[in-house]
Each structure stands twice: as structure tokens, then as C-alpha cells.
Amino acid sequence: LWREYPHTTLAASGEAVGLPPGQMGNSEVGHLTIGSGRILFQDLMRVNEAVRDGTLSENPALLGAFERARARGGDVHLLGLVSTGGVHSHIGHLRALLELSRRLGMEERTWIHVFTDGRDVSPTSAVRDLTQLPAERIATVVGRYYAMDRDRRWDRTERALAAIVAGEGQRANDPIGAVQASYDAGLTDEFVEPVVLSGRPRLTRKDTAIFFNFRPDRGRQLSQKLVAAGFDLTTMTSYGEELVVPVAFGEQRVANTLAETLAAAGARQLHVAETEKYAHVTYFFNGGVEQEWEGERRILVPSPRDVPSYDHKPEMSAREVAAGFAAEIGNGYRFAVLNFANPDMVGHTGSIPAVVAAVEVTDECLGVVVGATQAAGGVCLVTADHGNAEQMLEADGVSPHTAHTTNPVPLVLTAAGRTLQPGGTLADLAPTALALLGLRSPGEMTGRNLAESADPKASIR
Incomplete structure (x- = not known):
């Protein structure tokens, strides 16, 4: 041709x-x-601009998630792909949410559920990226192979869900050490099996969860499971009409x-x-x-x-x-x-x-x-x-x-x-x-x- x-x-x-x-x-x-x-103007740019000009900290959906958790005596759980790739998410957005939790006095009640990348970035970049996050706030580490399936392989989604809400998975004391152990076993970032960090809480129904991926397609399955199980979820963008949850950045017509x-x-x-x-x-x-x-x-x-x-x-x-x-x-x-x-x-x-x-x-x-x-x-x-x-x-x-x-x-x-x-x-x-x-x-x-x-x-x- x-x-x-x-x-x-x-x-x-x-x-x-x-x-x-x-x-x-x-x-x-x-x-x-x-x-x-x-x-x-793509969603990556929309969120970047909100971080830059400070309007992210005024976003009603995000503020609502923190306030509902506070009112119930619960915690806030941040879920998403920890990556510099900018395809589904960006680590800068997660760091901005952590800063928001600090400003709201919720820093000690905010937890991170890390989904490792390895597709849109180097296969072993997670050990570098995790150094940008407070290790003591990381509750679970799960490869995107499990947490972000989009082909209705529900068994993968269930394993990620079980780690987040039931604490089921391999136990570890250090998130970076857990990822390194995965490398030693021949599994790169995408395929990291669910890891639960010792002493961290699981997601409960008095808590709120914020899924910070801005791209919807690989966030839908896990979000559907969370909502169906009665958890309070807010998403960064709309993950589909069938998922009725607060959305930080609505769809552009x-x-x-x-x-x-x-x-x-x-x-x-x-x-x-x-x-x-x-x-x-x-x-x-x-x-x-x-x-x-x-x-x-x-x-x-x-x-x-x-x-x-x-x-x-x-x-x-x-x-x-x-x-x-x-x-x-x-x-x-x-x-x-x-x-x-x-x-x-x-x-x-x-x-x-x-x-x-x-x-x-x-x-x-x-x-x-x-x-x-x-x-x-x-x-x-x-x-x-x-x-x-x-x-x-x-x-x-x-x-x-x-x-x-x-x-x-x-x-x-x-x-x-x-x-x-x-x-x-x-x-x-x-x-x-x-x-x-x-x-x-x-x-x-x-x-x-x-x-x-x-x-x-x-x-x-």
C-alpha cells in the first residue's frame, strides 16, 4: 500500500x-x-490545569468525598495507577490529592492503593515512582493486570478488590520491597500480584474512595464492583453513564x-x-x-x-x-x-x-x-x-x-x-x-x- x-x-x-x-x-x-x-483539551490537561491554578482543591466532588468520610468518622482511600505515563493517570495528580488531604486535616486518615503500571512506562519504574509517595500511607500494591482489566476478566478484578476491601493478598511491610520481590520472582510492574501492607486499614463502608485515573476504560470494572458492594466512590472523570457516582471533572460535550x-x-x-x-x-x-x-x-x-x-x-x-x-x-x-x-x-x-x-x-x-x-x-x-x-x-x-x-x-x-x-x-x-x-x-x-x-x-x- x-x-x-x-x-x-x-x-x-x-x-x-x-x-x-x-x-x-x-x-x-x-x-x-x-x-x-x-x-x-484532553482530561490530562484539564486536571493538570486544575492542579496548577489551585482549583483542584476547590473541586466540589473531591471536597465532598473528604467531608463525607470525616462526617462518618472514616478514612479516604485513593485508588489508581501510580505512573508518570500520563495515559490513564499521572502521579502528580495523586500528589495533589495528598496535599489536599493535608490542607483538610485528613492526612493521617488518607490511604493509597497503588496500581503499578509497566505498560505505559518502563516495566520496572514502580520502585522509582514509589519513592515520591509516603510509604506509611500505602495500603496495597496491585499490578494493573488485576486492578485495571477491561475485558471482563472478572477473576482479575476480584483479586484486586479482595486486597482493597478484605485485606487478602501477599503480606509485606515495605511497598518498595514488595515490588522488588515481585521483580525477583520474574513479575514486572504490570503483573505484580496483590500485596497488602501490614498494619494498614482496608476500605470500609464508612470510608470514601477516590479513583484518580482520568481515563475511564480501565477503571470501570473495579468501580462497578465497589459501587455494587455499597462503597462510597468518587471518580476523577465519568467512567460511564451506568456508574452513578460523584465525578470531579464532568464530560465535555x-x-x-x-x-x-x-x-x-x-x-x-x-x-x-x-x-x-x-x-x-x-x-x-x-x-x-x-x-x-x-x-x-x-x-x-x-x-x-x-x-x-x-x-x-x-x-x-x-x-x-x-x-x-x-x-x-x-x-x-x-x-x-x-x-x-x-x-x-x-x-x-x-x-x-x-x-x-x-x-x-x-x-x-x-x-x-x-x-x-x-x-x-x-x-x-x-x-x-x-x-x-x-x-x-x-x-x-x-x-x-x-x-x-x-x-x-x-x-x-x-x-x-x-x-x-x-x-x-x-x-x-x-x-x-x-x-x-x-x-x-x-x-x-x-x-x-x-x-x-x-x-x-x-x-x-
């Missing part, structure tokens, strides 16, 4: 997607930017997204992914809207559940995703969005042989998708929402690189007689797709059409 069709690269990180300069992109931000056709514009034009649209990326081609792509638009059809292919991590099955469900798309695309759709999860999900494992296999399968399945689209009379915009699999080693050339990157992503247009303009961003994809369909971009879209044609009236009908 790169050899035969017009191609360019797109900025997919930092300010180009509404993040701080130099901040790597991620799937949530990428799909939101692609689907909205504009650069949005994104009007006239690509999906909404297509629906208004009466154009049928198809959204396809396996479980790991299904929320991204639906909820995030549609601007944070859960429900389907008129004329929108969704295909969910289950991700594999019979492996502990995807380096054991690098093909994931890509072939089923491609087959489902190919069987459906000829049924009168004007637009489709499809995500292959493999390069990202397998890239996070740090296994080079597995990533090679994942990319080979993705390439094979991309051929199926492009062929089916062309047979239906359409063209493809082939791109990525962020980098990952293209860099598998750290700068030392030895250590595995498991995080996203700030590299530009490729864009290929499978249409003859057109050129793609350079200097684009993910925000330009929606206006480009609408132009190819002969539809006008709504005024809210600030991106531009990158696909120029020798015939300015040409469109893909």
Missing part, C-alpha cells in the same frame, strides 16, 4: 492531540481526535462528530473491533457518546480470553475482525471504521518475536479489509492512532520498550488520482473522510481535508 498509493504521516502526540508537549498519544485520545475532527455528521446526512456507517478496542471505535470515536446513531451498525468480536497476555496469542482476533468486516461492508454502508488491536496490545508485552507475528497477521488482515472495501466500490484511509510497535527497545538497545511513542503515524489513501498533503494531524482525518464522501465538514471541525484531487468535484459516492 505504501508503495502504490498516496501516503504521508500524521502527528499523533502532544499538542497535536490536545496533550502536553512531548506527551505520547494513546488510544482514547487518538480515537477521540479522529472522530471529532478537532483538537480537544463534543458536538457534530464524524459519526453524528454521517447520521445527519442519512449515511449508514459500520464500526468494527475486537473487545480490547471496541470502546475506542464506538464511545471514544463518537465523542464520548454511548448510544448508536441512526444508521450505525456495530460489530464486536471477542478478544482471546485463554491466554494471560497477548504475546502468547499475537494474532488475537484480527482474522475474525477482518472476516466480519468483509462479510458486512457490501451491505450499503457509506463509511466504516475498524481497529486492529494487535500492534498496540502485543507491543505492550515487549516481546519482539510476538510483535513481529502480530504485525504480520495485521498486514494479512489489512489486505482482506482493503480488498473487501475496494470490491464494494470504496477507498481506505489506513492509519494509526499512536505509535508503539515500531519501537521495541529502549535507548540502551537492550531493555524492552513497552510504552507508546511520540512518533508520527502513517496515512495511506487507497485512491488513484489524489495526493495527500503533508503536515497533518489525526484531527484532519474526519474532514478528509467527509470530503471523500462529498459531504461538508461541520463548523466545529477544525481539521482540514488532506486529500486533494485533480478534479475538485470528485468524491467517493
